[in-house]
Amino acid sequence: MGPLFSVLAALVALTLAQAGVGASEPRPEALLIGLLLPHVIGAAARRASIAGQTVRARRLERLLAASGWMGYALLVLGANWLGSIRWWTGLALDLDAWPDLGLLLALAPFVLFELSAIQATARVHGGTPLVRQHLRRFHARLLLASCAPIGLFILFSIAVGQSHWLRTEVQYVGLASFAFTVLMVASLGALLPRLLTWSWDTHPFPADARREALDVVAERAGFEPGRLLVWRTGDLMANAAIVGFRERGRAVLFSDHLLSLLNMRELGAVYAHEIGHARCRHVGAFIAWLCALVFLGDTLFREALEGQSIWLQGAVGLGLLGVWYVGFGWLSRRFELEADLFSLEVQGDLAALVSALDRVGGRVRDVASWRHFSPSHRVAFLERSLSDEGFRTSFKGQMSRLRAAGLAAALVGLLLQGLSLSADFPADRTVVHLARGEYAAAQATLPGLAAEDVQELGPLVVAALALPDDTKVAVAEALQVALQARQLDRSWALAQLAELRDVEGVRAMVDALERARDGDGAGALAEAESMGGEWAPRLRAALGAALGAQE
DSSP states (O other): TTTHHHHHHHHHHHHHHHHHHHTTOEEEHHHHHHHHHHHHHHHHHHHHHHHTTTHHHHHOEEEEEEEHHHHHHHHIISSSSSHHHHHHHHHHHOOSSOOOHHHHHHHHHHHHHHHHHHHHHHHHHHHHHHHHHHHHHHHHHHHHHHHHHHHHHHHHHHHTTHHHHHHHHHHHHHHHHHHHHHHHHHHHHHHHHHHHHHHHEEOOOOSHHHHHHHOOOHHHOOOOOSSOOOOOOEEEEOEEEEEOOOOTTTTEEHHHHHHHHOOOHHHHHHHHHHHHHHHTTTTHHHHHHHHHHHHHHHHHHHITTSSSSSSHHHHHHHHHHHHHHHHHHHHHHHHHHHHHHHHHHHHHHHHHHHHHHHHTTTTTTTTOOOSSHHHHHHHHHHHHHHOHHHHHHHHHHHHHHHHHHHHHHHHHHHHHHHHHHHHHHHOOOOOHHTTTOOOOEEEEEEEEGGGHHHHHHHHHHHHHHTSSSSSHHHHHHHHHHHHHHHOOHHHHHHHHHHHHHHOOHHHHHHHHHHHHHHTTTHHHHHHHTTTTTHHHHHHHHHHHHHHHHOO
16 A cells, blocks of 8 residues: 555544544644654664564564654644644634645645655665665655645645635535536546656656567557556566556556566566456446445435534444455455456466566565465466366456446445435525525525424524625624624524635634533533634633523
8 A cells, every 4th residue: 555555544634633533732843753753763673673673673664654644643633733723824624614725734744754754764774875765766756646636636626616606516515516526536537647657757668679569468458558658666666557547548557677577478468467457447346346435435424423423423434444445455356366367368378477476476475465365376366267167257257246246336325325415405505595695595495495404504594684784794793793792592603604604713613602502511611712813702701601691
């Protein structure tokens, strides 16, 4: 997984922090600790290695590899990094807020921590300055490739947010948000080949005898590549890959170390293996199963877990991530076998494929990984496939059924997602009208809402219709008056309306007023005490007076 796992772990930590999990006291000085942590671990690993403590050194090196995302998790959960950013900038950074530049600022320490870990890792591995430079550059490019899609998503969201009409549609209408997400993922998928070849160090495959042999393999397999590229890793990785969804837009990459390891026959077998992934539609199957998990998981959260404790939601979310992790590895290992079988059927050269596995696998012939069976297992599978046609046919049928099941599960998840979002559509339209200041239109939608939606949105509509005009200034002034009058219910409705109208600094106020309305006066006051900005003293005064009067 490498940087991809680190990125996912960082996003999970950020999501939990946005949901309110973690420390409440901001401690920005922890940023320095996170930067130094990899170097402290790296120094300990070097000392253990010099002392001949091999097991301890390996454990410390694994800890060093994880120190970037672990340091970031400690920063956002244990030192309230988001609280520091909110205090400095006034940005919301809430889980349900529209993405803005604050998210890039929130994620910046993760990139710094990962770069610090890369620097420390290069020092641990030693070697000449040139070797360390290659190591740093290679891992930094892998990190860039993993982070670039997130950065593009945030920047594109910021661009969309410049249109108030479009932003309110996407932010508050579930169906529009779903369509926006699908469009974003499809766009990033289309950009993936260019994105990877830009972030990685690649150049066109030279027009030599090896290229001619590879063209013969592609013709035999009925495959038309878009581009053949050499991936310069500084001889650090032996790998090949085909990236992209459209046939003409796909790029085929061979790492420099792989090319130095394999002879012509072995390289042809590896190329046929990669073509097998494309021809057997493995990427599409992975996407189908991922969509099924995301759609079904999102429907579960919307229909069954909404309003439940953050701990229950977090546990279910981690459980779903665990299902994805186990399922992805299980499916990937079998897809690798299918690609091996495709290579064998196209090239008919078992010896070359086995030799390539031995060269790439090195001395770990009997060691499996998350995504691959061990080389010895793969060789045994191929030998049985050659000698047992029934076994080979049964395996192909199983893989075909797995792909069909993934597509079916994705369609079921899509249907349930659509039904759930469609049920919310009338209430979503009311929210959009309120967010745009179209208060009469919002009132007109109330008769068509479910009773619970009327109970939730009705007070907002009543408060909005009582305003002198439809500007957000009028909302802010009315909220100030309601707080001064100690009218907590009206303040709660106006605070929600102010949040919809993009009045700054009111998100935390909504949470505090909701606690007060639910009878949690102490929690409401604690929430107000942790607030910064101009609204904080007004909220504290209103809560103190109102709750004191109740006593």
